Amino acid sequence: MMKRMRELPSHDRPREKLAERGPEALTNQELIALLIGRGTxxxxxxxxxxxxxxxxxxxGGAPSYDGLLGIEGVGSAKACEIMACFEIGRRYRGEDLSGxxxxxxxxxxxxxxxxxxRKQEYFFCITLNGAGEVIERRTVTVGILNQSLVHPREVFAEAITDRAASVIxxxxxxxxxxxxSSQDIGITRQLVEAGSILGIRVLDHIIVTKKGYASLKELGHL
Known part of the structure; x- marks a missing residue:
């Protein structure tokens, strides 16, 4: 049975352990416990x-605000603290998608x-070089997906700047x-045509959910 924090000897509590031995000595659970501070x-x-x-x-080590709120004992404040911690770590670590x-x-x-x-739709464009390696991933729109929001201009402007050979x-x-949806298919065909004119291939359009993915290329829509 797991011991409660107050039942642990002081030298085994996360704060004291970190101060004496450094953060590397803490387990993931101890680091999270130190971050959120107290239970309910x-x-x-x-x-x-x-x-x-x-x-x-x-x-996959990628928290979302809504996902954290689904955990008993994690409210808005704690979810925000955890998300902020992950984001500041990502920024200082430097998220390098290239290659x-x-x-x-x-x-x-x-x-x-x-x-x-996420509870909103996010539309991304991933630019690739001629070897199929990622140059950059960018958010194009957030919200309801439709052809007026996902305009070829918004999708391909940065791809041109990246000198991308293709996009996903x-x-x-x-x-x-x-x-x-019919909107998904319509947007895909519109962007494939625009990319063809620009010389930038649309390799695939992938729909993702928490449980899996669907490739419009594999489904025959490209």
Whole structure:
């Protein structure tokens, strides 16, 4: 049975342990416990931290605000603290997507992992060089997907700047369904035609949800 934080000897508590031995000595659960500070009525901080770690492990280490709120004992303030911690770490670490080679739809999933369970639709454009390596991933729109919002100008402007040879389009479905809508298919065909004129191939348009993905190329829509 897991000991509650107050039952641990002082030298085994996360704060004291970090001060004496450095952050490398702490487990993931201890780091999360240190970050969120305290539990809730009936739930010790160690229990809450354990649930957060299991959520992160099951989500590829990419937390979302809504996903964190689904954990008992994590409210808005704690969810914001965890999200802020991950974001500041990403910024100082420097997220380097360049060189990540895309050869199949599954290779795209790590690039959009934290958006797969969002409640709004995010539309991304991933630019690639001639070797199929990622140059950059950019958010084009946030909100309801339609042809007026996802204009070729918005999609290809940065691709031209990147001197991209090709692009892969990605968006999430908050509904959880992987079936492409008529709007999805219409947008894809419009962008394929625009890319052809510019000499930038649209290799695929991938729909993602928390449970999986659907490739419009594999479905025969490209």
């Amino acid at each position: 009525k009936g739930r010790d901080v160690s229990q809450v931290a354990g649930d957060v770690v299991r959520y992160l492990d099951g989500n 990540h080679r895309i050869t199949r739809p599954e290779d795209v999933l790590p690039l959009v992992a934290e958006w797969r369970d 389009l990605v968006h999430n479905h908050p509904s959880g369904t992987l079936d492409p």
